[in-house]
Amino acid sequence: MKYSRVLGTGSHLPSRVVTNADLEAIVDTNATWIRERTGIEQRHLVSEGETCCDLAEAAARKALEAAGIQASDLDLILVATTTPDQFFPSTACLLQQRLDVHGCPAFDLQAVCAGFVYAMDVADKFIRTGAAKHALVVGAETISRLLDWTDRxxxxxxxxxxxAVVLGAAEEPGIISTHLHADGAYKDLLQVPGGHGNGRPEAAFMEMKGNEVFxxxxxxxGRIVDETLEANNLSKSDIDWLIPHQANIRIIQATARKLDLPMERVVVTVAEHGNTSSASIPLAFDQAVRDGRIQRGQTLLMEAFGGGFTWGSVLIRY
Structure with missing residues (x-):
């Protein structure tokens, strides 16, 4: 039986940095309040003319280099994004053209903040069934373009x-298990209500009922942690690293407590990046791989929760 394992990781951030103090000048907010309530101190925002595909390409090239393969070796290109550059072609197809790859399937997946977890599940199944030997999985967002900058x-x-990550076929599991869920009954709590399909393209800004979502x-x-451990007959102590979606430091801390993990074993980038939606887990993953914290052979738990609601986890032996 074939399994999939992580061969390489990569990430990219726009050069423009906006601090909490910068936001005080444009919206009625307080830098200290932002930091204390969310853990965020700054975020990177795209500049005029900078696209989602630009970010995806830079991350993808670093992941390919780390994996030691050529783009022409790819059998699947999958981009998790809430903010595609165009209605169509997909950002994955745009990325495929940038990488000079021809013929393999390429498509976008939209599950908002849980998008990367969903995409890892899909790519894992392609590899396990023999439909792909090498898969590129990218989480990329220009989420700032969905924001109402008067809504603090x-x-x-x-x-x-x-x-980005590159997955490759292996004889032993790298991805041990994936667990995905959704419940559209909560759609009104976190949404961008506008769209051409419903005739409301002007309503293209995010709306969130923050306390209820939190x-x-x-x-x-907490439930997805229990589900993942039980499905694999693991104890909390078997997890070496938690790589959570970077939405809010208090949510991250609550999940760490659920696992009895000290924060020293949690990869946290929310202070520097803010919530980058589907990009947050692979950004954090790449950072911890490149700075040496995450080592081969360790067991990693990724988990995310996003609009839809969508949520899920990926258990990996790196």
């Missing part, structure tokens, strides 16, 4: 960026 409840939370996220992520 949302605009202070998010940033832009991209992270409460449900903490409970739901």
């Amino acid at each position: 409840g949302t605009c202070v939370l998010f940033g832009d960026g991209a992270g 409460r449900i996220a903490v409970t739901t992520l």
